[in-house]
Amino acid sequence: MSAESGSIRNRFEEALADLDVALTRTTPAAFESTLQEVVTEPVVGTPLPFEDVSLPEWVDDEPTPATLEAAMTSVTAASFGIADYGSVVLPSTSEGSEPVSLFPELHVPVLHERDLVADMPTAIERLGPELRDGGSAIVATGPSATADMGALVEGAHGPNAVHVVLLETGGDDE
């Protein structure tokens, strides 16, 4: 099991490397200091639905349209990641994590290693019940981009950079 999830993690890391998307792997204990290195102020976010980590106090976790527009970085949770594609799945929540992840220039999705799935069919199977329950999600892969102005440009209507923070799960002794 650990070997298999290890290989899924490697695939996720490789896919992100191919996309030139930064990834930092960290522990729940080191989360705040990791985040500090990754973000540019001002930072907004939405509460993380994880037991072992929460947003540091210096992140505005109740953004308004005004603070969202002024923010340089957003930090939101991803429900899970898709190893083959380097994608993160961003859920629509009543706190607004979907639009919050979209406006600032840098988006930092946070997810647990245990929430990586191997491939697209598995990801969609996992989403099936959620969507049938009225939920919505974005499969996001790298920054927003456009080629419509005559050359490829990263950073169109959405972030121009993504930095994934991957939380180590449990520890090897589990």
Place this chain on the structure above:
Amino acid sequence: MNTSGGTRERKSDHIRYLLETEGDAIEANTLGFNEGRYESVADLEDYEALKSEARAIKEDAIERLPELIDELTETVEANGGTVYLADDAADANRYIREIADENDAERLVKSKSMTSEELEVNEALEADGVDVVETDLGEWVLQVADEAPSHLVAPAIHKSEDEIARLFNEQFEPDEPLETAEELTTFARDRLGELIVDADIGMTGANVITADSGSLMLVTSEGNARKTAVVPDTHVAVAGVEKIVPSVEDLAPFIELIGRSGTGQDITSYVSLLTPPVDSPVVDFDESDVALADRDDDREFHLVLIDNGRMAMREDDHLRETLYCIRCSACANTCGNFQSVGGHAFGGETYTGGIATGWEAGVHGQESAAAFNDLCTGCSRCVEACPVEIDIPWINTVVRDRINREGDDGRFEFVYDELVPDEEDTGSIDPQKRLFGNYETLAKLGSATAPVSNWLADLGPVRSVLERTVGIDRRRSLPAFERETLVDWFESRGPRVSAADAEREAVLYPDTYTNYIDVDRGKAAVRVLEAMDVHVRVPAVGESGRAPLSQGMIATADTKASRVYAGLAEHLDAGRDVVVIEPSDLAMFHSEYEKFLPETSFERLRDGSYEILEYVYGCLENGANGARLRTGDGGPDVAYHSHCQQRTLGVDRYTRAVFETLDYDVVESDVECCGMAGSFGYKQEYYELSMDVGDRLAEQFTAPEAQNRLVVASGTSCEDQLEDVLDRDAAHPVEVLDPRSRLH
């Protein structure tokens, strides 16, 4: 419909204008997408299985469409949205205008949607005073420029960075003139960002809709569709009814295929899976200090499902496949003609590229398809590129046939009755199409009267008449007919390997071109086969039906298919292999005959027929002595172009393998099609386009590593085209291998 000389000239002027103004940008972008597709699908573990899965989902969904529409309607209503099933564009627009009116909407922002282009909803809303803003950057460029999309996925593909900069600098007069794509993107993002946050309604399309959850799948990269759907409190989605699939689980193959097939991306930045009304709070800058989390929004969602001809397409055995289309643009990007001229020529009122013929005929009517349908040459390169396995050339052929059967009275019966003994309803079909469709008759006559027919054909006044009446461009050299046909030659010569001594028995199919014009390549084929200890026969079997089929003359092609099968059946029963030189005829046997012959007959001919180099490969693999052929030791270095249909059949690899086995030094082209495509390049209105497509091939064969090699091509058309664009002789591979070959 008849195409008069005047119409031809207007058409050729329009194409020339587009080649000059938009051709370079279109070419660079489509070639990039197409190359990206090859690279991206190569990463998939089982691309073919994934395509078949996607195809099966669409087949099932269209079969069950009425039931899925009902299920989706219930689901969306249970979710808190509304569904409106619009009969046509006017009906949809009326409903959307009512929504705008009820919401006192001053501005509606849109993400990219071809269906909304089909409706012309922008114009309808603008007439009511609604400010409609396209937020996809490409669509916005076109809105500013007041132009139509030239591509399904990248609508402003025909515009270069410089042109967009010039447009923006003129329109908006920024303090600092904009130059780079980065600057243009930032400018557009800022400007559109302000317009989005102020909008009353967001309108999106949908790539797929799931009936079980009421979710929309939106495939985008810019993030504008996310903002459009979520920032305003009212979301209107417009989608053709064909976009519905049964369940969420059906989405996976489409997510994996759509970006790869279209722009060559493994996946686009954002695949939104929205189940509206969504849980996300409205981003309301009128209340810019209210925390998003504290809002309690009452979102409104309207799904406008569009019929507009689709339910009738579903009942049409030939147009139905069009409804499987996911509008990825692969058929456009892989198409030689599209790569040169783009969607402003290769497109109708709304849709562009090969599949547009099906869409336009279905939603706007045959007239709209007639304007560009001829640009599909049937090269079939789009068939393997299509992620839902649509036989796009067949749709183009059927629509061409239907167009042939309507329209004006013919004017050339006086010569045509003898020359064009086809099975078509006379009096309506374009004389140019009938001439090319009945090429076998012309070739017979030309051969019987050669060389006089050739002298005549070369005369200036004759070429002038040919150009004026049937639009054969006088800049093309016409093929010269041989007095002695291949069949006659072989009959008097006889086989040199007796059936008793032979390893195998083969029937060499005398295609029209080989039999009447390039008899030499037929003779070379006979000698090559005999060198492999094959007992050869060359029976007088007629034309395969390819020529009439390419002109949309399906009934004639059908009759020819039956005659060819009758002529070959006994040989097949006797266990003789059918060997075919011309790939477009082999493609008839292996693909189109499925539509013309009983299943058993089709399968028997398909399984018993081989491309000539495929057959040589098989002989060599089974112990034939390659040293009895001309080998690379002493033979020429080769610049090889495989035929488009040969590649789609997957048999081009045998030519490559034989050259390699026999130690030839080969450089191969990677262009999709030579641009000649049978009769296409002879037509006055398409001559320049054909030459432009051919130039891509010429460029590869005039590169330093290829310029001194013998030019070799598997197709008749490819040989003719290469000779025209390169001014060098071209030969068929079998002429290179011929033990008597002197080619260098």
